[in-house]
Amino acid sequence: MRKAAIYQIDAVQRSNQLALKADRALARQAGGGDREAFRKIVDANKQRMFTVARSVMQDASLAEDVVQEAFIKAYNALPDFRGNSLLSTWLYRITYLSAIDLNRQQIRHLKLATATPVDEYVVDESVTGRSENIVESRQTQRRIDHALTKLSPFEQTVFSLRHLQNFKLREIALVVDRSEGTVKNILFRAIRKMRDHLESAQISLQEIEKC
Secondary structure: OOHHHHHHHHHHHHHHHHHHHHHHHHHHHHHOOOHHHHHHHHHHHHHHHHHHHHHHOOOHHHHHHHHHHHHHHHHHHHHHOOOOOOHHHHHHHHHHHHHHHHHHHHHHHOOOOOOOOOOOOOOOOOOOOOOHHHHHHHHHHHHHHHHHOOOOHHHHHHHHHHHHOOOOHHHHHHHHOOOHHHHHHHHHHHHHHHHHHHHHHOOOOOOOOOO
């Protein structure tokens, strides 16, 4: 291995170690009752935690509930945070498990199979003067949504995190508690299914990036 490559690896390792150390310190402060420290944790992670919850939940408002519940669980568990992984990854994992729990409750108690998800990209059809780009974008989104329904719930989650939310394979593996190899295989299978349903729409899907 060339010296430049070795230096680069060492720099990444040092950066990771510093990040873990900073996370442990911030978690200790927040766990000790420092509200400002916990606010920093919330502000830094709430958006991606929502994307994790949204990859499991069809309803955006329920995903918001999941994030709130995840923060409560995280706050109570902060004294037990050991810093073996990044604080963000730990929070994503709590969010994912909270979403799975709530989703199971919804499946048991509600019949939502035919419900139409209401998302931020939905455009009111009564509005006049829409541009063709907006109409085409909505049609494309509908095709993608329909293709996603052909995936299993777990495939939907993994695919959404990788290709719609740009999570790295390693992050997804930690969140869903699977190996990177398993996550990659799931993504290949999901992409193959998606391509079958999107072929007529001429929508290209990004190939899995190598870590």
